[in-house]
Amino acid sequence: MAVPTSGFTGRRQNRDADLPPGQYLTDGFPVMSAGPTPQVLLRDWSFQIVAGPGETHQWTWEQMQALPQEDVTTDIHCVTHWSKVGTTWRGVSLDTLFEDVESEAEYTMVHSYGGYTTNVPLDDLLDGKAWIVSEFEGEPLQSAHGGPARLLVPHLYFWKSAKWVNGIRLMDQDLPGFWETNGYNMYGDPWREERYW
Amino acid sequence: MRRSWQVAEVSAVRAETARARTLRLRFPDMVAGVPGQHVDLRLTADDGYQAVRSYSVAAWVPPRELELTVEELDDGEVSPFLVDVLAVGDQLEVRGPVGGWFTWTPDRAGPLQLIAGGSGVVPLMAMLRSHSEARSAVPARLLYSVRSPDHVFYRGELDVIGQEDPQVVIDIAYSREAPDGRPVGRLTHEAVTASCFPPEDEPVIYICGSTGFVEAVAAWLVDDGHDADRIRTERYGG
Amino acid sequence: MDSTGQHPLDQDHLDGNALAGALDQFVSDLTSAECMCAGCGSSGPLAAALLYTKAPGMVLRCPTCTAVLLCLTDQGDRQVLTLDGVRHLVIDKP
Numbered sequence: 001m002a003v004p005t006s007g008f009t010g011r012r013q014n015r016d017a018d019l020p021p022g023q024y025l026t027d028g029f030p031v032m033s034a035g036p037t038p039q040v041l042l043r044d045w046s047f048q049i050v051a052g053p054g055e056t057h058q059w060t061w062e063q064m065q066a067l068p069q070e071d072v073t074t075d076i077h078c079v080t081h082w083s084k085v086g087t088t089w090r091g092v093s094l095d096t097l098f099e100d101v102e103s104e105a106e107y108t109m110v111h112s113y114g115g116y117t118t119n120v121p122l123d124d125l126l127d128g129k130a131w132i133v134s135e136f137e138g139e140p141l142q143s144a145h146g147g148p149a150r151l152l153v154p155h156l157y158f159w160k161s162a163k164w165v166n167g168i169r170l171m172d173q174d175l176p177g178f179w180e181t182n183g184y185n186m187y188g189d190p191w192r193e194e195r196y197w
Numbered sequence: 198m199r200r201s202w203q204v205a206e207v208s209a210v211r212a213e214t215a216r217a218r219t220l221r222l223r224f225p226d227m228v229a230g231v232p233g234q235h236v237d238l239r240l241t242a243d244d245g246y247q248a249v250r251s252y253s254v255a256a257w258v259p260p261r262e263l264e265l266t267v268e269e270l271d272d273g274e275v276s277p278f279l280v281d282v283l284a285v286g287d288q289l290e291v292r293g294p295v296g297g298w299f300t301w302t303p304d305r306a307g308p309l310q311l312i313a314g315g316s317g318v319v320p321l322m323a324m325l326r327s328h329s330e331a332r333s334a335v336p337a338r339l340l341y342s343v344r345s346p347d348h349v350f351y352r353g354e355l356d357v358i359g360q361e362d363p364q365v366v367i368d369i370a371y372s373r374e375a376p377d378g379r380p381v382g383r384l385t386h387e388a389v390t391a392s393c394f395p396p397e398d399e400p401v402i403y404i405c406g407s408t409g410f411v412e413a414v415a416a417w418l419v420d421d422g423h424d425a426d427r428i429r430t431e432r433y434g435g
Numbered sequence: 436m437d438s439t440g441q442h443p444l445d446q447d448h449l450d451g452n453a454l455a456g457a458l459d460q461f462v463s464d465l466t467s468a469e470c471m472c473a474g475c476g477s478s479g480p481l482a483a484a485l486l487y488t489k490a491p492g493m494v495l496r497c498p499t500c501t502a503v504l505l506c507l508t509d510q511g512d513r514q515v516l517t518l519d520g521v522r523h524l525v526i527d528k529p
Contacts, residue, residue, distance in 0.1 A: 008248075009243075010274060032489055034492075035503070036501055178503075184508065
């Protein structure tokens, strides 16, 4: 049993009734990083959706910026127990990117520069639930926070919102990505506190 | 080595600088380890929230005590508590001492070269103290890079060791503000080369500091011809 | 298993339980163990690899090719250690 440390509170505010279980509010934006930060030049950047053999949809940075951009205000919940409320982002809805994609697949693997992966069911990326964002709080997204562009799937724990995203591959079955291989939940709903296996 | 958490009591505290202090911890049983090792501290709030941090051991005080030196980080969650709040008689959960790589004992062959950036001096101080206590005949040098005279840890003790131990040379480099007559400026490759044992002496080298400091100094030393296998590093992040 | 319901090699193997004594030595300092990266084949002590801790788990990467060597995550009442990127560990006896 842990022994309480007299006078220690930690840097967090009180639990907020509006947060998922086990979460604490933070004012900052902690930088989470499991490896070196990839430095990606915009002229080299691309994003692709691989829907099956011979069906790849690809966008350059300019093509992505030319698509309709949406402003998103949302709360985010990191599995390491911090939450941040009312964050603002700008980017392209995945509904826009999947408009011309034909597939029967139900699952996806999200890929990033640097080799990170995370799995998300396709339904959780569609119907206004996910975006490829390139701005945070009105500024270009910093590389430490996933810039040039990251996935934003705010209804799942934030490890699903892959930093430095560069592609989504459709899958017939649900396979684990990086953290899902290393002890974390295949789905990751913060309101049901689906943190671990 | 102990594998589980045990409760230690703060038996003394001592200011090192305006933002750093040394904590002496007393254990229920004997505690032993080697210079360069660290311990993990676990802090638990009333509601069960926990934070775990690693701190290098600065001194061994047999049979039941050891000392850590903690510097307050601007954005720290744990270090401000350890530096400003924790008091003598308070209890902390401790795991360790642990670590077998970044360690030095007086039986290790070769001159001892220690290079510290800021609070990276802590584990190197444990090595230097061990060197002095063993009255080691091995030549030792400490190159200690700090921002200003006000940022030097263990000032009095370093002066004494430097003056009284003929085997030890202590060289303090100041990056922002220096005492009268001492150069000031960022540590350079030339200054490191000049202060350290040359490669032909085959020193064992320990570097501890911020990630940037450690990377730069280690690269210079390899460049100078030091064997990378004789260089051991510890980054404290940042 | 074969048609008799027996393990085919049952004359030749022991229970994994018999490994307990040999594995017990691993509780000495494992960070000094020499680790070969399964990705690039380079070797070095775990203590000299790159450790990333500002993450949901502790991720150790190869200092030569930055591939993930091992990952340790804390689930509160248990820990998960994956060693996908480790080809072998050479561990000195205490």
